[in-house]
Amino acid sequence: MxxxxxxxxxxxxxxxxxxxxxxxxxxxxxxxxxxxxxxxxxxxAIRTDVNDIRLAIVDAAPDDATLALRARFTGNGRFRIVATAATVDVLEPLFRRGEADVALVIAPGLARALADGTPARLQLITDASNPNTGTTMQTYAGAVIRTWQAALPGARQGVTIEPQVRMLFNPTLExxxxxxxxxxxxxxxxxxxxxxxxxxxxxxxxxxxxxxxxxxxxxxxxxxxxxxxxxxxxxxxxxxxxxxxxxxxxxxxxxxxxxxxxxxxxxxxxxxxxxxxxxxxxxxxxxxxxxxxxxxxxxxxxxxxxxxxxxxxxxxxxxxxxxxxxxxxxxxxxxxxxxxxxxxxxxxxxxxxxxxxxxxxxxxxxxxxxxxx
Amino acid sequence: MTLAIEVRDLTRRFGSFTAVDSISVDVAVGEVFGFLGANGAGKTTAIKVLIGLLAPSSGSARVAGFDVLTQSEEVRKRIGYMSQRFSLYDDLTPRENITLYGGIYGLADAEIRARGDAMLNDLGIMHVADKLVSTLPLGWKQKLSFSVAMLHRPDVVFLDEPTGGVDPVTRRQFWEMIYAAAARGTTVFVTTHYMDEAEYCDRLSIMVDGRIAAMGTPAALKAEFGVSSIDEVFVRLARPATATAG
Incomplete structure (x- = not known):
């Protein structure tokens, strides 16, 4: 042929x-x-989880500053506050039952620390058992805190955010x-x-x-x-x-x-x-x-x-x-x-x-x- | 006598099983040759070797003047094949099937159209030329299938149980088409299970257990076995085989 x-x-x-x-x-x-x-x-399927982040707040000594920070999370459409407690003991069962995605732990005396200009500590605990969403949720929570911080009167930058990923299955960004x-x-x-x-x-x-x-x-x-x-x-x-x-x-x-x-x-x-x-x-x-x-x-x-x-x-x-x-x-x-x-x-x-x-x-x-x- | 098919001591084995056992067949140009045998006798394997789908284990075969193993491309151009399974595409129309096969065999567009129209007219199915093949009755499909296998005017056409499942009237029409093709010089190599059809062949062979047990004109075979029909010849030859094969 x-x-x-x-x-x-x-x-x-x-x-x-x-x-x-x-x-x-x-x-x-x-x-x-x-x-x-x-x-x-x-x-x-990935995004919906991130739009409804269940947040647990540990606020040992509520004051003006902690309430203002909490209001930031309440006002943000992505977060739903599922528990507010005074001690961190509640967190472990919450995470284990899968009822919370992120926990915010506020050290006592936040308002005073801000007023004095001494370092204030905030701890973020994220359940990263779903590696696809864990990092994203942590990033969102961090962003809310930074927005709150930026709106503080004066240049008070003494807040340290201490992120903690609870289950480190997959540290890479997915x-x-x-x-x-x-x-x-x-x-x-x-x-x-x-x-x-x-x-x-x-x-x-x-x-x-x-x-x-x-x-x-x-x-x-x-x-x-x-x-x-x-x-x-x-x-x-x-x-x-x-x-x-x-x-x-x-x-x-x-x-x-x-x-x-x-x-x-x-x-x-x-x-x-x-x-x-x-x-x-x-x-x-x-x-x-x-x-x-x-x-x-x-x-x-x-x-x-x-x-x-x-x-x-x-x-x-x-x-x-x-x-x-x-x-x-x-x-x-x-x-x-x-x-x-x-x-x-x-x-x-x-x-x-x-x-x-x-x-x-x-x-x-x-x-x-x-x-x- | 010019030979269209020349088979010499052809053997095909699958592992230790010998499907075709040293058969030799000559078919003359323009002959209608019936290739008979019970199920599993080795007919389909033999045909597959002749059309180049299987290589022979030993022996040789020439089709349309070319060796099936070493000159398979030349053979392919010169043969037509209609398998026992239906050969057309169901989800295409008759015309699209014709265009496809014409193209594959290298016919010019004008030629494809002319031969296609003639074919559809002869078959009397011009009115369904653009309907899907799946909607046509089986008899029409079989006749169309045969005509498509003849589209490139092959020297030799192989028909593997072409009339399975069609009604007696259509079978008769089908055989008229086979005779017409033979009259135009095409050699027809046909397998069938209908013994009345075997009587229509110029010559036939009967395969039993991979070997050719008898070969000749229908009349000669009947005389040799002293019976009145090919059916009886077939049963006599095939019975011992089925007994041993279980």
Whole structure:
């Protein structure tokens, strides 16, 4: 077959794939809206906790100053005061029962200390058992205290805030900013690996793949024709997720959009190769779906650092996380979006993904050919 | 006699199991060759080797003048294939299916349109050309499927149980299409479980346990076994096999 005919054959195949995708309106709608829904849902799931911070106040000797400080918290919409007590003894049971998120401990004699200009001590205790929200809550409480302090008459800066995180599960900052890169990875994994695996195994199950393999189409044309439309869809998803993250949560975007799209394409290719491989090794759509669920979606969620920081995983899982493409991709996206990192900083991760893609593609094409052996 | 299919001592093993055991078959150009055998006799494996989906373990096979193992690309251009599972895309229309296969086989757009229109007219389904294939009755689908397999005018067409599940009238029409294709010079290699269909073939072979137990024209086979129908020939040959295979 001459080159123009090869391209024509490939084009005919891609058009067919597009028709499959466009005709299945329900799946298409879900796939297109998925990034939007995920960003909004995940984002708000984190945010709602932070909007309703349950505060316990320990005020041993109430005076004008302590009441003014307490009023600051009452007036702030984010805090709900769940307990006011005179001693710190009440805090332990409150935290243990999960009835308070943050505790403010005011040392006795605050008004006098402020009047004398002697150091006054405030202690903030935060329950960081949910690492995603702990730091954020502490930051908010600190901000309220600073506002109160700034409004004090004169330049009385003698107040020391002593932050104390009660359960130090995860000291790193985890917030919606860190979540969005993970969501992009998740959506891309779904659209590329899972959808390719399903669509290819459907051809296998229905017997149409045999017809294609008997035709002059070569394995690479079938694979390329299969994945090209999903690559387009993946692109649309990345852009949707970015726009949603910015519009709804003002997640910053500091780096190069071009680099991000290039990295996303690379990651999408890894996912597509993985999808082809899964389809080649499974016999039915159902198995392919389960296979891609366990083989791609679960590790992309749990072992990628998206939800649980890699460093907090047990070491065998840390080792396994190295072969999860999403782990590397999330580092890239976080680097680009939040730190404005460039290729210089991210070349290692990009290299890892490139190697993964090459290996997976080679194995995928081999498994395709294996049918002929 | 020019040969469309030339099989020499072809064997295909899966591990220790020999699915196709040293078979040799010659099929002449323009012949309608029936490839019979009980379920599990090795027909589908043999067809898969001939169309290049499986490599032979030993022996050789030439289809349309080319070796299936070393010249598979040349073979693929010259053959059509209709599997026992339905070969068209359900979520595409007949016309879209035609466009797809025409494109894959490198036909020009104008050619695809002309042949497609002619085909849809011949089948009398022009009025559903733009309806989804999934909405068509099975008989129409099967006939369309065969026509699409013939779209690029292959030298040899392989039909693996093409008439499974269709009504007798449609089966008859289907066989008329097969004869028409053979009359245009296409060699037809067909498997079936309907013994009346076997009678329509120019020649046939009956496979038992991976081997070809009998081969010849329907009349010669019936004479050889002294029976009045291919059905009886088949049952005689297949019965000992089922007894030993359990």
């Amino acid at each position: 001459r080159a123009p005919e090869r391209i024509q054959a490939l084009a005919a195949f891609v058009i067919k794939e597009m028709r499959h995708i466009l005709r299945d309106r329900q799946t298409l709608t879900i796939l297109l809206l998925l990034p939007l829904a995920q960003v909004v849902l995940f984002g708000f 917030s919606v900013n860190l979540f969005v890169p993970g969501l992009i990875a998740l959506v891309l994994t779904l659209v590329t690996a899972q959808m390719t695996a399903i669509s290819l195994s459907r051809e296998k199950e229905r017997g149409t793949l045999e017809i294609l393999l008997v035709s002059p189409l070569r394995p690479w044309q079938i694979i390329l024709g299969k994945v090209a439309p999903y690559l387009l869809l993946a692109f649309a998803n990345v852009v949707t997720a970015l726009v949603a993250a910015w519009v709804v949560f003002r997640v910053p975007f500091r780096g190069s959009l071009l680099l991000l799209l290039a990295a996303s394409t690379l990651y999408a290719l890894v996912g597509l190769a993985l999808g082809v491989l899964i389809a080649a090794r499974t016999e039915s759509q159902r198995t392919a779906m389960m296979g891609s669920m366990i083989g791609t979606m679960l590790p992309s969620t749990l072992l990628s650092g998206m939800i649980f920081p890699i460093a907090s995983l047990p070491w065998p899982l840390q080792l396994v996380s190295n072969i999860v493409p999403a782990r590397w991709f999330i580092v890239i996206v976080r680097g680009i979006m939040l730190k404005g990192a460039g290729v210089v900083h991210l070349w290692q991760e990009l290299l890892v993904l490139t190697v993964m893609f090459t290996v997976l593609l080679a194995v995928a094409i081999r498994s395709f050919r294996a049918r002929l052996a």
